[in-house]
Structures are given as C-alpha cells and as structure tokens.
Amino acid sequence: MCGIAGLIHRGKTGEIGKEMTAMLQSLKHRGPDSTGYALYGSPKGNALIMRFKAAEQEEMKHGFHIHDQVKERKVEVEKRLKELGATIVSEEDATEYAYRYVIDFGGDKRKLANYIEDIEGVEILSLGYGLELIKDLGDAATVTDQYHLKGFKGSHAIGHTRMATESDVDIRSAHPYWAYPFADVSVVHNGQLTNYWGGRRALERKGHRFMSNCDSELIAVYLADKMQQGAELKDAMTDSIDELDGVFTYVVATADSLGMAKDVMAAKPMVLYESDDLVALASEEVAIRSIFPKEIDTFDPYEGEVRVWKR
C-alpha cells in the first residue's frame, strides 16, 4: 500500500510545494517509509535543472569515509559536466548528499546522464527545464522541511508516500521516478507489477537503464521508451494498460501535462477532483480535502481508464 497524489493548476501557477506537502502528509498512513515529490516550476530559458544524489541517507550514518567520498563525487560531477560542455549556472546543497544544479547545456541528455551516473554512488534524480524531483526517507513534513519545499511555486506536481514491499527502504527505491532520459517526465505508482523482470529485461536490451529493483521504475522507463519511439503520452499510457501486468494505478507528469492510468481490475484506488482551475487526484479523498476548505464533488476513475490534463 502506497499513497500517490497529483495536482495541476490550469493556466496559472500555485503554491504546489505547500499543497503537495499537505496532500502527502494526509496520506502518511499509506506509507511512512519515504516521501517523494516531482514539482514543476516555471522554466527559465534553456536552463536545465539537475537534481542528483551522491549517496544514500543511510550511508551517511554508517560509512567510514563517506563524507569525504561524497565531496569527491561532487567534484567529479562538476568535472564531467565541464568536459561535456555544460556550464554550472548555480548550485545548492539541499542536503549533505543531495544537490540541485542549474546548468546551461545544449547537448545530448542521455550522454550526460550516463556519464554522470558512471560515477560510483551518483544518481540523477531528475533532469528537466521545469521538473525538480526530490525524494528522501521519512514523511512529507520531514522531507519538505529538509529540502525547503513549502515555498515552491509552479503549475503542477505529483507525489508519493511509500510503504516498501518489493524493494529496500532507500532513496533509489523511493518514488517518483524520472523517465530517463526524457527531460521533465516523472512517474508515481501504487500497486505491484507482475511482469517486472520480463519487462525490465526487454527494455535493458534496448539500452535503457534501471537504477533500482523497484517494479515502479518499469513504468517510467516503459513510458520513456514509448515516447522515444514517437508515441504521445496518452497513447503510451493506453498501451501500458494492456502491456503492464499486475495491479496498478499510476500518475505521470510531463512539462505541461498530468496523467493517470488505472489497471483493468481497478484494484488500486484513485479519487479525482476536476474544475476549470485545478485538477487534484489522490489515493484517498482525505488528501484532496487537505487543500480544499470548501465542499467539493469527487469521483473515482474506472477500470482501464486513462486521463491526461494540460496545465
């Protein structure tokens, strides 16, 4: 059991950091192990935002030389960015092991991601013009405070509270997943995929990379593969209903869209609120209520249903 949520402001920006925190905190009982956010701010020209981690939170507590290693890894990241012709416009240390770099880069993003992730312990959490993906251990309030997310403004967001069932309690197994190598695409999932290993093998043969053993990562990579072949987001999601096996409800976000898909058994919950200004969806209505003081009408999407909204 995990909790997933999404929201999109139509035609304007909103306090998405604060709103998503309220939604995820109210879903804490569905998964207290880790919390993750994919927040979509306003793109600033060609500035590419790269969120990455150089170690797991647990490693920082127990490794003998981990603090020095993290510094060395960070220096290596900067060196490799320079080698590929990327200019670091600004950098922030969100935590001792997670960083936010704004870079000026016009080259091949897959090449950049592969070269950076070739450094031991380094994982790119997201790469995008609007997307910023933050995930860590603990509940929503903890992660929000740690990464100072309450003041984050933007158009849309997705989030996840995780109860680890299929893989470890660590950042790499936390959601959302970035749909490598596509800028600005992220996924959160509630459920279990039963054809994970078969699907993963097929996608790895095509050259896609997996950073975890979490079945949910398959959805992100699957959608990335479909879009790489030219499919529109909604078409890729519709195909996933037949091709992904198991029980699932997932939410995906791109630079300008928010989408949801539900398996043919409708075995995992999802509640929707839709208005002209805002669409909000979550595993439980209590999450949607957390951002609405007034009475609203909500409904459940049906089995095999795919919906996509533009901001």
Place this chain on the structure above:
Amino acid sequence: MALRTKSHDMGMHTERLSGRTQQRFFEPDEEENFTYPGAFEVDFNKRAEFDAAKLTPTEINHKIRELLSKGNGTIVMKNPGAKHGVAVGILNKLNLIIEGSLGYFGCGLIDGPNIRIKGRVGWSCAENMLAGTVIIEKNAGSTFGAAIRGGDLVCMGDVGARMGIDMKGGTIIVGGRAGAFCGFMMQRGRMVILGDAGKNLGDSMYDGTIYVGGKIEDLGVDAVPGEMTELDCQWLERKLKLYGLKAPNGVKNMTKIVAGRQLWNYDNLEPAEKKLIL
C-alpha cells in the same frame, strides 16, 4: 430448527452437525423489534449536531455513542473531511445526517440506523451492513456494499468496481453508472443499477438478482439474463419511488441478470460436505 439429515442419508458422515449454520440466533417473532443488549432508547425528535473537523475517527464514533446515550435520535455530523472508518458499528435506531464526505469503510457493520450522507463515500461503504438505510447523495468508491446482509444502500451518483461483492442480502441501488465486477460472488439480495454496468457483471454469482437500466459491458461467468416479471417491475417501481429515483427507460425495459447455476456443483450438499469439496 431441526437438524437436516440429507447428508446422513447419503452416508457422507455420521456425526451430528452442530456448527454455526445449525444454530438459531434469533426468535422469528422478535425479528422486527429486535434490539441489541445495551442499545439506547432514543427519540427521533431529539436532535443534536457536532463538528467532526478536529476529531479523529475514533473520537467521532465515540461522540455518536455519547449523543445516543443522551437519547438523541437524530444526529447531524458536520465536516467529516473524508475520514476513514466513520459511523461504524452503530447497532441502534438512529437518524444520522452526515454533511460532507466519508473515506474508507464508512458506515460499516451497522444494524438499524438510517444514514444520509450529503457528499461522497470512499471504498467499502456499508460493508457487512445488517439493516437500516444508507443514502449517499453523490458518488461512491469501489467495493460499495461489500458483503451486506440486509437493509437498503443507495447511491444517487456513480459507483466504482466490485460493488456488492459477496452480498448476502439486502438491496443496493445506484442512480448512475457502476464499475467492473459488480455482484461478484453475490449470494442473495437485489442490486439495481440505473445507468451502465461495467464488465464481468455478476461474475460467479450464486443467487440474487441484478437489474440494469443502461448498457452492460459484459456478463461474468455464470451470470445470465433472466425474465422480467410483473412482480419484478412492481418491486422496482416501489423501491425506486422510495428514494426518488427513476429508471431512464422505465422499469419494464431494465435487464434482469440472475445466476446460471452451472457452478453449483455442490448444490445438494450440507455445509460440512461443502467444506470437504472446497
């Protein structure tokens, strides 16, 4: 109730059956006026209101009992905030009005109250309900009325998947559309869907009746069309009128679904024998 001896006659076993299915729980004469030990005497004209906004589900349920103990027969709950497990286990006559939405397992395990919910309900509303009425003015989530045994459960809007799964009695009425697998393993009772029904309707149903006013995506295993009789129409007219609902094309044009009973491979067996087979 005399013990049945068919299985003895068949030579399946020799011991006397003394399990739960052989017990008599209620006197037939007291059925209409049955009250639980410790039930509160309430007056429907005595009304109380409370705000649930800052209460936990446990506190809300305790509050309802506290108001019942003071003789309030009509209780209005404001701002339930889609919390889970609210208004459960009420074994008392009561008019409960909920001004908002409920989360999961709302109104579960109830026996007797009349509840009106002015918002939406999440998954598994009124699960295992024994008697009373629950009316939802907006939509409902999946497993609506799972395993209900009696009473009327009414949703004016749409409901999700697996409505009335394992239902053993009572009536479920839906004003709008219903999702997939509704009536799965239904054993008794009646289900009325005024809008469209999703796939696998009535899958593996043992008994009971499903009426559909709209289109049926497809029928589940062993669910077959039945013949609408005058008795069916009269019952539907009367029941829908109670809740101010109407079949979109008239009750005579509704589709009736019943069990094909091809899966009844243990039809003639006693409970102990069924256990051997299952």
